[in-house]
Amino acid sequence: MVNVAILGFGTVGSGVAEVLAKNGEHIDQKVETPVRLKYILDVRDFPESPFQDKIIHDFSTIENDKSVDIVVETIGGATVALDYTRRALRAGKSVVSSNKELVAERGYELIQLASQMGVSYLFEASVGGGIPILRPLSQCLAANELTEICGILNGTTNYILTRMIRAGLSFEAALKEAQENGYAEKDPTADVEGHDACRKICILASIAFGRHVYPRQVPTEGITGVTLADVAYAESCNRKIKLLGRAVKELDGKICAYVAPHLIDAEAPLAGVEDVFNAIMVKGDAIGDVMFYGRGAGKLPTASAVVADVMDAARHIRSRKRVEWGPGGEDVTVSPEGVPFRWYVRCAGTAEKVRAAGLDAALLSRSGAPADEVAFLTRAMPRGELMSALSGMELGSLFRVLE
């Protein structure tokens, strides 16, 4: 028998309890031993819930109960969750987590601790919600030299962009829907400002390239600067706007990672990814391009990934399941500032001014544009060179174009 405790009975934690109960028989068969939910720790009580009898409020009950083998951390954040994760690992329990903030900030340290204690620390649900991505990256693609990861990594922002474009919803109304659906972070700034996608690209890059990449090393922009005018200009040149997380291994071995909105070709596979769906494209020297697609957030899709980790940890209760990487450092990453990209620019000005700036620009148009607005695509150039050419012009939007 394997006993499980869940920390945090919110969207994901309640989904985990539900999947463990609903699919219990099938789970037991696959693990070849009964997997039982013993405790649920939360700050609140849930009198209407069928799991109320399992609710407790004191973590030390779990910590001191030797019969608890696996702790599922679905509280979120990097404070209480860090304390409980360390204590659970030190008590010899495997930990399964959906908490990308904690993994991105403290993954290396926690993996080391799990290794010392001979237990597992697994976090498949921390990237891509229900999409199997971390295991394929660390196991199925292990024979490859990986060179790039690029993807739509945040369900909330992809949902917002889709609802704004397809249903004409305001940003606020679309965000409210995403929150009601359980997609958004507790503080949705993390979604819309790109921090959530940043944490996910850090985890992906750490696994793919073998060294810890920290969020502070990844320049990050969100979608709050994307307007319906930008969407219309993108459509006029057969492109779509998507928030992408990207990590590229440069020739010198350094990792160039960033998160930002991009204009992408409307026919490209990532352009068709809508609603809460995520997609992650990985490039390897043997496999070429491979893409992972599915629901990137939500109660049951995320619980699906968490419970699969619980089953894996349960199967390896006396060995140890490993998803790991090496330490980070300032030498691990390189800034994207010097990398040439084509750019989409919307600013106040005229076509003459743009031509005079020598940007080799392809002008764009949209119906209803004010007379003093101009938008265009540039040739490939580093951001610094573009900014000098644009000096004196009032900038509206500036996004990379993914070729």
Ligand SMILES: NC(=O)C1=CN([C@@H]2O[C@H](COP(=O)(O)OP(=O)(O)OC[C@H]3O[C@@H](n4cnc5c(N)ncnc54)[C@H](OP(=O)(O)O)[C@@H]3O)[C@@H](O)[C@H]2O)C=CC1
């Ligand atoms: N929602 C999603 O689709 C996905 C979420 N994740 C990640 O999973 C984690 C959980 O997300 P989600 O379920 O959405 O978050 P929720 O806010 O819905 O759930 C967290 C739960 O933990 C409770 N909690 C807060 N502090 C404590 C504490 N000190 N002790 C015990 N319980 C506590 C919260 O109570 P209260 O509400 O009262 O604060 C809440 O019930 C986060 O790291 C998130 O990033 C990952 C993939 C998808």
Ligand SMILES: N[C@@H](CC=O)C(=O)O
């Ligand atoms: N807030 C996140 C939840 C899943 O990771 C998202 O919207 O993608």
